[in-house]
Amino acid sequence: MLTQPIKKFIEIFSALPGIGVRQATRLAFKLIGEGRNRIEEITQAVSDLRYLKTCSQCFFVHQNKDNICDICRDPKRNKNLIMIVEKETNLISIEKTKKFNGLYLILGDLSKSGDLDSGKKLRLNHLKHLIKKEGQVEEIILAFNPTTYGDLNASIVVKELQGFAKKISRLGRGIPTGGEIEFADPETLSQSLERRS
Amino acid sequence: MLTQPIKKFIEIFSALPGIGVRQATRLAFKLIGEGRNRIEEITQAVSDLRYLKTCSQCFFVHQNKDNICDICRDPKRNKNLIMIVEKETNLISIEKTKKFNGLYLILGDLSKSGDLDSGKKLRLNHLKHLIKKEGQVEEIILAFNPTTYGDLNASIVVKELQGFAKKISRLGRGIPTGGEIEFADPETLSQSLERRS
Missing domain, CATH: 1.10.8.420 (RecR Domain 1)
Known part of the structure; x- marks a missing residue:
């Protein structure tokens, strides 16, 4: 019919x-x-x-003529501070706090098994490659959801990035445990950024 | 951003x-x-x-070369029995019961004020015009949701169609009062069709 x-x-x-x-x-x-x-x-x-194109460094979307997004090309941003987020909407939430001036890596949807699929491995290797050129960065912040899966994936990524940063941190638990970054208000997110551990 | x-x-x-x-x-x-x-x-x-085109008789969608949908052009359907539904998805639900072989009129989303807007008046007048050619139909079934708004709109449509059918009925209250046609299973809908009053 x-x-x-x-x-x-x-x-x-x-x-x-x-x-x-x-x-x-x-x-x-x-x-x-x-x-x-x-x-x-x-x-x-x-x-x-x-x-729309995907930034060749952080994998965020953009419309520039080359392959670099506005955030990655901004000379005012701190290249020694890298935040790894799961998805684009998380990057947007963090940017709204205006409390972070480093660069990003969008890793892609985290799996529940905790395994890093080939796409995520590729992105992590890409980041390692970029960092190796400079030696080591000051800090890598893992901005995954404070959930079981987020914790699991964070522990795997921490192992992968051992030696590539002087410090590897996660967002402070200002975000209610079990909640999601997407639903946190900018103030809570700011707090979690300031109190990262 | x-x-x-x-x-x-x-x-x-x-x-x-x-x-x-x-x-x-x-x-x-x-x-x-x-x-x-x-x-x-x-x-x-x-x-x-x-x-997609809209049938010039019942206002259901179709892809035929002329302006008549498959239901309205089917010679096996009873032209003396007309069901007025609010929307296309309601027509689909009724067709799935396979218990109705009359024709339809899709009236459009019912207003909560009970007023018939110009679009709905146009469709009703169109139906009246079609019926007048034949004189009077046997029955018009008002298949509106059994809600306050459905009842309100039904009473207005009944007045509008006075004299155009020997009988004007509504679907039997086999459908739980307060519920919606879209969520009723075919069996409940069949019951409500057989017990219409």
């Missing part, structure tokens, strides 16, 4: 995180009801994501 | 029903992370919704 374009839309959108079949179905009819111009606008918004 | 395409994506997607700013942000990075091919696939899925 549903025509092919709707079925396809539901199939694709219900596979995205946080959207189920029911919501995808509603979305489809909502968009159809809003008409061609609106559908074209949304099409464009999705399509434009194609032009 | 977020580039324009991401901001635009978040702005558009967070305005869609059931998607907030946080989920839209996650979606953006999820899609970027999945790469160009996947973004193109999703772009296509959204874009293809443009080609």
Whole structure:
């Protein structure tokens, strides 16, 4: 009864995180009801994501002509201080505190097994390579969620980075244990940054 | 810090029903992370919704060359029995019961004030016009949610359609009062269809 374009839309959108079949179905009819111009606008918004590039140093998204993002190219940022975050939204939360002026590495979604997949190993090796050029950095901050999985992954990453920094720290437990970085307010995050241990 | 395409994506997607700013942000990075091919696939899925048409009789979506959907053009369906539903997903739920062989009218989202806006009046007038050609239909079933707003809108629609059907019924209260048609299983819906009053 549903025509092919709707079925396809539901199939694709219900596979995205946080959207189920029911919501995808509603979305489809909502968009159809809003008409061609609106559908074209949304099409464009999705399509434009194609032009985004990933920074070759920290792996954050950017639109610069070369392969370096605005944060990594900023001469005012402290290259001796590197924060490793799980995902882009965590970097954004930290930037909002305006209390961190080092550089980042986005590692990618942490696994629950604690194993580092090839993608994460590649990124860590890339960081090691960058650090080796300079010798050793002052500090690496692991900004993983203070959860079991975060702790597990942190202990693995600490081993991997042994010798690459004078100090390897984690964000202070100003963030409620069991919570997520994404949901912390800037003040709590600032506290956790100042009290890192 | 977020580039324009991401901001635009978040702005558009967070305005869609059931998607907030946080989920839209996650979606953006999820899609970027999945790469160009996947973004193109999703772009296509959204874009293809443009080609869907709305049936000129019942206002359900279709892809036929003329303006009539498969249900309205089916000679086996009983033209003397018309069900008025609020939205497309309700029509789909009713079709799944396989217990209804009449035609439909999709009225559009019911207002909480109980007023019929110009769009809904247009659709009702369109139905009246179709019925007048034949004189009077046997029965019109109002398949609105059994809620306060559903009852309110039903009483208004009943007045509007006075004289256009020998009988105007509502779905039997097999559906739990306060619940929604979308969440009813086919069996409950079948019961409510058989026991309509």
